[in-house]
Amino acid sequence: MKNKYNNIKVIGFDADDTLWVNETYFREAEEQAGRLLSHYETPNKIDQELFKIEIKNLPTYGYGVKGFVLSMIELALELSNGTVSNQVIAEMLKIGKAMINKPIELLDGVEDVLKQLSKDYRLIVATKGDLLDQERKLQKSGLLKYFHHIEVLSEKHDINYKQLLKRLDIEPEAFLMVGNSLKSDILPLVSIGAQAIHVPFHTTWQHETVSKKEANGAEYKTVKSLTEILDFFSANK
Incomplete structure (x- = not known):
């Protein structure tokens, strides 16, 4: 050597x-998304589906918080068949802004x-x-x-x-x-x-x-x- x-x-x-530190904040955000969408699916299923959507969207959004948030919203729309509330979408946007503003x-x-x-x-x-x-x-x-x-x-x-x-x-x-x-x-x-x-x-x-x-x-x-x-x-x- x-x-x-x-x-x-x-x-x-x-x-x-x-x-x-970076990835820790994404894991925390995924847990928050799981709670927001818990009446549609199990946490494990939500994690799996969110990952699939993130990978599918990489060529369009690239890496980072913004693409992650858009993928969360897409998942919410899919799981709810388009009936997800404005409040849930607003909470997801809030999660993204909090991630960007982390110290x-x-x-x-x-x-x-x-x-x-x-x-x-x-x-x-x-x-x-x-x-x-x-x-x-x-x-x-x-x-x-x-x-x-x-x-x-x-x-x-x-x-x-x-x-x-x-x-x-x-x-x-x-x-x-x-x-x-x-x-x-x-x-x-x-x-x-x-x-x-x-x-x-x-x-x-x-x-x-x-x-x-x-x-x-x-x-x-x-x-x-x-x-x-x-x-x-x-x-x-």
Whole structure:
């Protein structure tokens, strides 16, 4: 491990659930939606149907709170056969606004890690989500000063990362990505010849999970907390 990151010049960070808490708020919102629609279906069925609608709507709405709220409303209309009350719709809109206005809760050690790494490496953010919402969260986080570039991607596939690195004139072997999602932050980078460090978050959206077969053979490092990655770079000096 001592020489693994010697060639790294740029380090990319995912944002949601890597720098700050995010998925927890979606789980809470899903529970609220379940209560609002409880007289139409069971909580488990509501969760399943909401997930199906979210995935169906991704090409139209993309990722983020706004698409989630629209999917909740669509579910309410479907389950109620169009008879859902205005009050329930209003409550769903209120849930969405509350999610957008949540305070930014940085994960443990985030600022210290960025402060240390920014002395020797160019740092960027590469995240998915709604552009306005992600810009707002970055501004509220107080972390913008550590990053040279912010990129909000519509998707995080191999081709998206290739295009990003080419646009920023970064060779794959000089790039390291740090994130909580194997599907979005780790496996695509490994496949294009970059390095990746997986920092799991305690809650993962179903859409971001991968099977053991999908991850089999991919070379990446997993750490328990973001602060552990500092050890790898101090060992290289």
